[in-house]
Amino acid sequence: MVRVAADHDDPDPGPRPGHVYRELVGGPLDGLLLDVTGWTEAARAAGAALLTEIGRYGPGGRAQYGPRPTDLLLWDWQGDTR
Numbered sequence: 001m002v003r004v005a006a007d008h009d010d011p012d013p014g015p016r017p018g019h020v021y022r023e024l025v026g027g028p029l030d031g032l033l034l035d036v037t038g039w040t041e042a043a044r045a046a047g048a049a050l051l052t053e054i055g056r057y058g059p060g061g062r063a064q065y066g067p068r069p070t071d072l073l074l075w076d077w078q079g080d081t082r
Helices: 041-046
Strands: 021-025 032-035 048-052 061-068 071-081
Touching: 021 061, 041 061
Parallel strands: 021 071
Antiparallel strands: 021 032, 048 061, 061 071
């Protein structure tokens, strides 16, 4: 797995010890890990709109992800926004 925002030349783009991650499922960021270390429970429950250039709206667009009700470690794609 690769972390969201890991540098393209990072020799170890995988999970870091001591960090908390959510796996993104579907959409343009499918399969990436989002580091939610330090996020409040409310922020984790709300999900996130993540900047991406490869979504429907191109550069400056966002991909919306939120927790799966049956498995909070997985965040499902909910669509793209501006």
